[in-house]
Amino acid sequence: MAPDDRAQPEKGLPAAVVARLTIYLRALNSFLADGVDRVSSDALAEASGVSSSTLRKDLSQLGSYGTRGVGYEVENLLQHLSAALGLTRDWRVAIVGAGNLGRALARYGGFGTRGFDVVALLDTDPQIIGNEIGWLRVTDAANLEAVFERTRANMAVLALPASVAQSVCDRVVAAGVRSILSFAPTILQVPPGVTLRKVDMATELQILAYHAQRGESGGESGQPSAAAAHTQAHDDAARHRGPSA
């Protein structure tokens, strides 16, 4: 069966499972880089920092069971996970806001190797428009719709002040983008069918501080962080529920 046929569960996977799948993917990539063809569930679980039973349960949700005593074919499982995570699609990312954060993200070369092409960097500041950052030239956010259309951007990163984030977010949605990652420290509203995720380092640091004062190790590699499980619409519920499944 083709990976795409099996890897799309009818109901969406829980956020905590999705976060762990990305960890398995990273571990599998490093097995592949080391020339490993097959990996046991114990070895993959150890490399991912989860228990074998959690790993087997997560992978069984994709229909990828592996073979008892033989383990998983690394390349095959990589394909399944990539398909389940939507990474076989062509993701074209536009970063809106070319300040400190936007520029740092645009300069980072690691997105391309993980399936995300940064295709545009936009700002409204005349001092910044036209500057070359990495391999991109900053374009005028006044022309956001045209830039998104020309570059066929289908994912947006908002690295903007909170005060303008909602209005820019609305324009991004109107331009047809359905996947948005926001760094702006504010609550944003998006219509149904649009996935908005928010990155909040201050929240992460607060969680770290909480675990530190209790002398706990907290959520390490196998336990997705609050940010990893943080789709804004489910923020409060997720925080009370903690990592699930």
Ligand SMILES: NC(=O)c1ccc[n+]([C@@H]2O[C@H](COP(=O)([O-])OP(=O)(O)OC[C@H]3O[C@@H](n4cnc5c(N)ncnc54)[C@H](O)[C@@H]3O)[C@@H](O)[C@H]2O)c1
């Ligand atoms: N979530 C986190 O962990 C985290 C970490 C750092 C910063 N931030 C937030 O990310 C945002 C960016 O941070 P920064 O340090 O890069 O700020 P910055 O002030 O250096 O950059 C913001 C950029 O947005 C541009 N801008 C303003 N209005 C715009 C618009 N309508 N369209 C396009 N561009 C516009 C500005 O010209 C500026 O270049 C801030 O809201 C900050 O609070 C979040």
